[in-house]
Amino acid sequence: MPQQDLSLLTDFYQLTMMQGYFFQERFGEKSIFDLFYRSNPSGSSFSIAAGLDQVIDYINNLTFTEESIHYLDSLGVFEPAFLDYLRHFKFTGDIYAVLEGTVIFPNEPIVKVIAPICEAQLIETALLNIINHQSLIATKSARVNWAAGDDMVIEFGLRRAQGPDAGIYGARAAVIGGCSATSNVLAGKMFDIPVKGTLAHSWVMNFDSELEAFRSYANQYKASCFLLVDTYDTLKSGLPNAITVFNELQEQGTLPERYGIRLDSGDLAYLSKKARAMLDQAGHEKAIISASSDLDEYLIRDLKLQGAKISLWGVGTNLITSSDCPAFGGVYKLSAQIVGDTVIPKIKLSDNNEKLTDPGNKKVLRIYDKETGKIKADLVTLVHEHYDESHPLIIFDPISTWKTSTLKPNSYTIRELLVPIFINGTCVYESPTTFEIKAYCQTELATLWDESRRLINAQIVYVDLSEELYTLKHTMIKASRVSF
Amino acid sequence: MPQQDLSLLTDFYQLTMMQGYFFQERFGEKSIFDLFYRSNPSGSSFSIAAGLDQVIDYINNLTFTEESIHYLDSLGVFEPAFLDYLRHFKFTGDIYAVLEGTVIFPNEPIVKVIAPICEAQLIETALLNIINHQSLIATKSARVNWAAGDDMVIEFGLRRAQGPDAGIYGARAAVIGGCSATSNVLAGKMFDIPVKGTLAHSWVMNFDSELEAFRSYANQYKASCFLLVDTYDTLKSGLPNAITVFNELQEQGTLPERYGIRLDSGDLAYLSKKARAMLDQAGHEKAIISASSDLDEYLIRDLKLQGAKISLWGVGTNLITSSDCPAFGGVYKLSAQIVGDTVIPKIKLSDNNEKLTDPGNKKVLRIYDKETGKIKADLVTLVHEHYDESHPLIIFDPISTWKTSTLKPNSYTIRELLVPIFINGTCVYESPTTFEIKAYCQTELATLWDESRRLINAQIVYVDLSEELYTLKHTMIKASRVSF
Numbered sequence: 001m002p003q004q005d006l007s008l009l010t011d012f013y014q015l016t017m018m019q020g021y022f023f024q025e026r027f028g029e030k031s032i033f034d035l036f037y038r039s040n041p042s043g044s045s046f047s048i049a050a051g052l053d054q055v056i057d058y059i060n061n062l063t064f065t066e067e068s069i070h071y072l073d074s075l076g077v078f079e080p081a082f083l084d085y086l087r088h089f090k091f092t093g094d095i096y097a098v099l100e101g102t103v104i105f106p107n108e109p110i111v112k113v114i115a116p117i118c119e120a121q122l123i124e125t126a127l128l129n130i131i132n133h134q135s136l137i138a139t140k141s142a143r144v145n146w147a148a149g150d151d152m153v154i155e156f157g158l159r160r161a162q163g164p165d166a167g168i169y170g171a172r173a174a175v176i177g178g179c180s181a182t183s184n185v186l187a188g189k190m191f192d193i194p195v196k197g198t199l200a201h202s203w204v205m206n207f208d209s210e211l212e213a214f215r216s217y218a219n220q221y222k223a224s225c226f227l228l229v230d231t232y233d234t235l236k237s238g239l240p241n242a243i244t245v246f247n248e249l250q251e252q253g254t255l256p257e258r259y260g261i262r263l264d265s266g267d268l269a270y271l272s273k274k275a276r277a278m279l280d281q282a283g284h285e286k287a288i289i290s291a292s293s294d295l296d297e298y299l300i301r302d303l304k305l306q307g308a309k310i311s312l313w314g315v316g317t318n319l320i321t322s323s324d325c326p327a328f329g330g331v332y333k334l335s336a337q338i339v340g341d342t343v344i345p346k347i348k349l350s351d352n353n354e355k356l357t358d359p360g361n362k363k364v365l366r367i368y369d370k371e372t373g374k375i376k377a378d379l380v381t382l383v384h385e386h387y388d389e390s391h392p393l394i395i396f397d398p399i400s401t402w403k404t405s406t407l408k409p410n411s412y413t414i415r416e417l418l419v420p421i422f423i424n425g426t427c428v429y430e431s432p433t434t435f436e437i438k439a440y441c442q443t444e445l446a447t448l449w450d451e452s453r454r455l456i457n458a459q460i461v462y463v464d465l466s467e468e469l470y471t472l473k474h475t476m477i478k479a480s481r482v483s484f
Numbered sequence: 485m486p487q488q489d490l491s492l493l494t495d496f497y498q499l500t501m502m503q504g505y506f507f508q509e510r511f512g513e514k515s516i517f518d519l520f521y522r523s524n525p526s527g528s529s530f531s532i533a534a535g536l537d538q539v540i541d542y543i544n545n546l547t548f549t550e551e552s553i554h555y556l557d558s559l560g561v562f563e564p565a566f567l568d569y570l571r572h573f574k575f576t577g578d579i580y581a582v583l584e585g586t587v588i589f590p591n592e593p594i595v596k597v598i599a600p601i602c603e604a605q606l607i608e609t610a611l612l613n614i615i616n617h618q619s620l621i622a623t624k625s626a627r628v629n630w631a632a633g634d635d636m637v638i639e640f641g642l643r644r645a646q647g648p649d650a651g652i653y654g655a656r657a658a659v660i661g662g663c664s665a666t667s668n669v670l671a672g673k674m675f676d677i678p679v680k681g682t683l684a685h686s687w688v689m690n691f692d693s694e695l696e697a698f699r700s701y702a703n704q705y706k707a708s709c710f711l712l713v714d715t716y717d718t719l720k721s722g723l724p725n726a727i728t729v730f731n732e733l734q735e736q737g738t739l740p741e742r743y744g745i746r747l748d749s750g751d752l753a754y755l756s757k758k759a760r761a762m763l764d765q766a767g768h769e770k771a772i773i774s775a776s777s778d779l780d781e782y783l784i785r786d787l788k789l790q791g792a793k794i795s796l797w798g799v800g801t802n803l804i805t806s807s808d809c810p811a812f813g814g815v816y817k818l819s820a821q822i823v824g825d826t827v828i829p830k831i832k833l834s835d836n837n838e839k840l841t842d843p844g845n846k847k848v849l850r851i852y853d854k855e856t857g858k859i860k861a862d863l864v865t866l867v868h869e870h871y872d873e874s875h876p877l878i879i880f881d882p883i884s885t886w887k888t889s890t891l892k893p894n895s896y897t898i899r900e901l902l903v904p905i906f907i908n909g910t911c912v913y914e915s916p917t918t919f920e921i922k923a924y925c926q927t928e929l930a931t932l933w934d935e936s937r938r939l940i941n942a943q944i945v946y947v948d949l950s951e952e953l954y955t956l957k958h959t960m961i962k963a964s965r966v967s968f
Contacts, residue, residue: 008670009648011640013681015669020687020704031690071673077707117690128643129651136646156495159612160811162620162654164493165647167613185499186492189555197497202818203504205830206515206601220504223561232833232964265839317811326810327644327801334686346689349716355749480716 007064007089008071010125015072018118019082026117030093030338032361033120035111035127037104038354041139041325042297045458046448048142048441049102049110050173051134052421053431058126059091060427091119092425096418098364100431101176101441103448104135105463108364108380110330112418114338124332133166134173136328137320140297141177142445144315146453147297149304153313154196155182156292157320170320176437178445183314191434198224198262204231211241218245225249225259226290234263234271235278243282250283260288262314268293269306276309288312296323297455333357347476359476360469364417367393367407368447375447376412377405381466387414398465491548491573492555494609499556502602503566510601514577514822516845517604519595519611521588522838525623525809526781529942530932532626532925533582533594534657535618536905537915542610543575544911575603576909580902582848584915585660585925587932588619589947592848592864594814596902598822608816617650618657620812621804624781625661626929628799630937631781633788637797638680639666640776641804654804660921662929667798675918682708682746688715695725702729709733709743710774718747718755719762727766734767744772746798752777753790760793772796780807781939817841831960843960844953848901851877851891852931859931860896861889865950871898882949 021029040047064072064086072078072086093115104110111127113120145153155174161167171179171187181194188195199217207213210232218225227245229238242261249255261279263271268291279287291303292314300313317323335357337344345359358380365379365387377395379387387393390409397403421429432440451459465473505513524531548556548570556562556570577599588594595611597604629637639658645651648670655663655671665678672679683701691697694716702709711729713722726745733739745763747755752775763771775787776798784797801807819841821828829843842864849863849871861879863871871877874893881887905913916924935943949957 006648006670008673009642009651010669011642011667011681012669012672012679013667013683016681016705017683017687020683020701021690023704024700026690031686033686068673072669075679077705121684121686125643126648129645129648132644133647133650158493158495159609159816160616160813161613162646162805162810163617163649163652164490164610164613165649166617167493169647183495183497185494185496185556186490188496189492189552195496195559197495197500199497199501199504200605201832202515202517202605203501205818205832206505206510206821216508217504220507221500221561317813321646321805321810323810326646326805326807329644329801332643334689337690348685348689 005063005065005068006058006126007062008068009129010122014121014124016077017121019078021117021121022082022085023079029117030114031117031120031334032336032338032343033113033124033332034109034335034358034362035113035131035330035332036107036109037328037330038106039329040106041136041322041328042143043456043458044139044143045452045460046103046105046139047135047328048138048177048444049098049104049131049135050100050138050176051131051169052097052100054130054134054169055097055111055127056421056427056429056431058130059095059123059422062089062091062123064089089122090425091123091422092116093119093422094420094424095422097421098417099419099440101138101437101444102417103375103444105378105461107358108378108463109362109418112362114361128330128332132328132330134169134176135330136322136326137170137173138177138441139328140319140322141174141179142441143297143455144300144319145178147300147304147455148313151311151313152180153178153315155179155184155319156314156316158184160317161320167320172434174319175434176441178438178441193434198226199228201228201231204228210237211244214241214245215248218249222254222256224256226262226288228262228264229275230263230265234266235274239275239278243278243284246284246287247282258288259286260290260312263289263291263310264293268310269303269308272309273307290314292316294318301455335359336361345472345476347473347480349477349480356477358465358469359473362469366415366417367395368413368415370411370413373447374449375461376407377462377464378417379464379466380469382469382472385466385468389414395462395464397462398470489547489549489552490542490610491546492552493613494606498605498608500561501605503562505601505605506566506569507563513601514598515601515604515818516820516822516827517597517608517816518593518819518842518846519597519615519814519816520591520593521812521814522590523813524590525620525806525812526627527940527942528623528627529936529944530587530589530623531619531812532622532661532928533586533588533615533619534584534622534660535615535653536581536584538614538618538653539581539611540905540911540913540915542614543579543607543906546573546575546607548573573606574909575607575906576600577603577906578904578908579906581905582901583903583924585622585921585928586901587859587928589862589945591842592862592947593846593902596846598845612814612816614653616812616814618653618660619814620806620810621654621657622661622925623812624803624806625658625663626925627781627939628784628803629662631784631788631939632797635795635797636664637662637799639663639668639803640798640800642668644801645804651804656918658803659918660925662922662925677918682710683712685712685715688712694721695728698725698729699732702733706738706740708740710746710772712746712748713759714747714749718750719758723759723762727762727768730768730771731766742772743770744774744796747773747775747794748777752794753787753792756793757791774798776800778802785939819843820845829956829960831957831964833961833964840961842949842953843957846953850899850901851879852897852899854895854897857931858933859945860891861946861948862901863948863950864953866953866956869950869952873898879946879948881946882954
C-alpha cells in the first residue's frame with residue numbers, strides 16, 4: 001500500500017464505537033473477530049484468498065498522524081482523552097489467516113483477529129476492503145486461466161479498473177490466480193510481474209500506411225513483435241501487411257523468436273482461423289495469434305470449443321472488475337470476548353438465516369482424501385478440539401444434519417488452514433513473492449475435484465462444523481430466542 | 485491522488501510506442517486524442533462526468549523518479565537516450581474537458597488532449613482509469629439518489645470497494661452524483677464530506693444485553709442517535725429496546741434532535757412499516773427509520789412503491805462497485821495529427837461498426853430548448869464551425885440520417901461543453917469543492933427530460949454530428965476502403 005496514513009481508511013462507526021469502549025474502560029478487553037464470506041463470486045464453488053501481504057503492510061504502518069488527529073478533532077465528536085489514545089495507537093493483537101493463494105470456501109474464517117476491542121474494531125474496514133478486493137480478482141483470474149487451459153493469460157485491465165489501486169492490486173491478484181503478466185507497468189515494478197504490450201491503434205493511425213507502421217515498429221523492437229492487425233480491416237489489410245513485415249524480417253534474419261499478431265475486434269473464432277491459415281501458408285507456422293476484446297472465462301471457453309487458433313489471451317475489463325460479480329462478500333463478525341482467561345462465545349442472530357454467525361474461538365481443518373490428495377471437506381472446530389487421522393471421522397452437513405459421511409482411519413489427512421501472522425502486534429510471517437504465491441495457488445487448485453472447477457453449476461465443497469461447535473451454536477440460538 | 489510517483493501507472497505499450505516515436509524524432513509532433521465512451525452504464529440514458537480533479541493532480545505531478553527510470557532500465561527494452569527524455573518529462577500540451585458533474589452522452593468527446601504524441605500517449609491509461617471509475621460511480625449514484633427522491637442517501641461501501649482508492653474516490657463520485665455523506669472517514673477528510681455512522685452488530689454483542697448496549701451508546705453520543713435493531717430480532721427485541729432507550733432519553737431531556745433506528749436485514753418494507761407503527765405508538769413520530777442491506781436504485785424504488793417508511797438510505801456494495809455494470813467503457817482515440825499548422829484528421833475503422841471513430845479537431849455543443857431549459861440534443865462539430873441561435877438549426881441522426889429535426893430561430897440555446905483545463909502544460913482551471921460539484925450536478929440533472937431519467941428503458945438523448953463532420957467522416961471511410 002502507498003506509504004500514506006491509512007488510519008482513517010475506516011468506517012466512521014468504528015471510531016465512535018472505539019470511543020465508546022474507551023470511556024467504558026473496556027479498551028483492554030480482548031475480542032475475537034472472524035473474517036469470512038457467505039458465497040463465492042461468479043457461481044464458483046471456491047474462492048482464492050488474496051490480499052494478506054497488503055494487510056500486513058497496513059497493520060505495520062497503522063498510526064494516526066497529527067493531521068488525522070486534527071481532522072477527527074474538527075468533527076466535534078471525539079474527546080481529547082480518546083484522541084490522545086489514538087495518537088499513541090498501535091496494533092497489539094494476534095492475527096491468524098489463511099495464506100494467499102489458498103482455495104477457500106464460504107462460512108469458514110479466513111482471517112481471525114484476537115485483539116483489544118478498540119484495535120479489532122478499527123482494522124475491520126481496511127481488512128475487508130483489501131481482502132474482499134484481491135480475493136475477488138484472484139478468484140476471477142483462476143476461472144479465466146482455467147478456461148484458457150495451458151495458454152498464457154495477460155492482465156490488460158488498468159484503464160477499466162475502479163481507480164489506480166484496483167488496477168495495481170488487481171494485477172497482483174490476477175497473477176496469484178494464474179495470469180502470467182500484466183500491461184500495468186506500476187504493478188510490474190511493485191510486484192516483479194513481467195510487463196507486456198506492443199502497440200495500439202493510434203500507432204498504426206499515426207503513420208501514412210499500416211505497412212509503414214508495422215515495419216517501423218518491428219525494426220525498433222527486435223526481441224518480440226506482436227502486430228495489432230484490426231485498425232482498418234483484419235483480413236484484407238492487417239494480416240497481409242503483418243505477413244509482409246514478417247517476411248522482410250525473415251529475409252533480414254531478424255525475425256524474433258516470439259512474434260505474431262493481436263486480434264482486438266470482430267469474431268475471434270472466425271478471424272483467428274482465417275489468420276492461422278494465412279500465416280501458415282506464408283510459412284509463419286510459429287507466429288502466435290493473441291486476442292483481446294471483452295474476453296472472460298465463458299467466451300474463452302467457447303472460442304476454444306469452436307477451434308479458435310488463439311494461444312495468448314489479453315483479458316481486461318471482465319477480469320479486473322470481476323464484471324459478473326464485482327464484490328466479494330467478506331464480513332467481519334464478533335465470535336467471542338475474552339475476559340481474563342475465559343472465552344465467552346458470542347453469536348449474531350439476524351432476521352436472515354444466512355446471517356447467523358458461528359460462535360467461539362475456532363480453527364479451520366482441511367480434510368484431504370489421502371489417496372488422491374483432493375479435498376474431502378473443510379471442518380470448522382473450536383481451537384481446543386483434537387482430531388487423529390488414525391481414527392474414523394464422522395462429518396455432517398450443518399444445515400441438512402442427516403447428511404453424514406464417515407471417513408475411515410488413515411484414509412484422510414488433516415491440515416490446519418489458519419496460520420499465525422501477527423502475535424502481540426508483531427508480524428511473525430514473511431510473505432512469499434507474487435509468483436511464489438501463484439505457484440502455491442496452482443498446487444491448491446489441484447486439490448479441487450474437476451467437478452468443483454466447472455465454470456457453471458460446479459459441485460460445492462462442504463464446510464462442516466464439528467459436533468461440539470454445532471452444539472454450542474444451537475444451544476446459544478435457543479437460549480437467545482427464549483429471552484424474547 | 486496520493487503524492488506517489490504515478491508515472492508508471494500506464495500500460496507498457498504506451499512506453500514502447502513513446503520510444504518508437506522518440507527515435508523517429510516524431511516526439512515533437514502534436515496529436516489530438518478524444519476520450520469518449522460508447523454506452524451508458526446500468527441501462528441509463530446518460531452518465532455523469534467525474535474524476536477531472538484527480539486528473540489535474542495526476543498531470544501536475546507527472547514526473548519520473550529515478551526509481552522509476554531505474555526500473556524501466558532494468559527491463560532491457562529502453563535506450564539511455566529515451567530514458568533521459570523521460571527523466572525530464574513534463575506534460576506540455578492542452579487538455580479540454582467537460583466539467584465534473586456534467587450530464588454526458590455516448591460518442592461525444594468528454595476530454596480532448598492536444599499534445600506531442602509521446603505525452604498524449606503516456607497519459608492515456610491513467611486518464612481512462614480515473615475518469616472511467618469516477619464517472620461510473622457518479623452515474624450510479626445519480627440513479628440511486630433519483631430512486632430515493634428527497635430522502636438522504638449515505639455512501640456505505642468502503643468495505644466492499646475494489647481496493648482503497650475505489651472506496652476513497654468512489655465516495656467522492658457518489659457525492660457528486662447526489663449522496664449527502666459517507667461512512668468513509670478518509671474520504672471525508674480528503675474531500676470535506678460529512679462522515680456518518682453509529683454502531684455495528686459487534687457493539688450490541690459486546691454487551692450482556694441489547695438494552696444495555698443501546699443505553700450505553702445513547703448516553704455516550706448525545707448529538708444524534710441511530711440504533712441498529714436487528715442483531716437478535718428486529719421487532720421482538722431491537723425495536724422494544726430502542727423505544728425503551730428513546731423514552732429514557734426523553735425523560736432525561738437528552739433525546740437528540742435527530743434520532744432513530746437502522747434496519748439491516750429482513751424485509752425492509754414490512755419491518756419499516758411495523759417499526760413506524762411501534763415508534764409512533766410510543767410517541768416517537770420524529771424518530772427516523774434508516775435502512776441498509778443490499779440496496780440499489782431498483783430496490784429503493786420498489787420499497788418506496790410499497791410504502792416502506794424509510795427516509796434515510798445507506799447504500800454500500802451496489803453503489804461503490806456499480807454492481808450491475810462495474811466498468812465505464814471510456815476509450816481514448818487518435819482523431820488528428822497536427823503537422824505545422826495543418827490538422828490531419830485520422831479515423832479508425834475496425835471490424836466492429838460501433839468502434840468507428842470520429843475524425844478531426846472537434847467541439848461539443850449542447851442544444852437546449854429555450855423555453856424549458858431541457859436538453860434537445862448534443863451536436864459534435866469541428867472546432868471552426870459556427871452556429872448562430874438566431875438561425876434555424878437542422879440536426880440529424882448520424883446512423884438513421886433520414887431522421888432530421890429543424891429547430892426554429894431563437895427557440896434554442898447553445899452551450900459549448902469542453903472547457904480549457906491545461907494550456908501549454910499549465911493548469912488554467914480551478915476545481916470547485918466536491919459539494920459545489922454536487923450542486924452543479926443537480927442543476928445538470930434538471931436539464932434532462934423525465935423520460936430520460938427513468939431507471940429502465942429510458943429515452944435516449946441524441947448526439948448528432950454536424951453535416952461537415954459527418955461528410956468528413958464518411959469521405960474518409962470510403963477513401964480507406966478503396967485501398968484494400
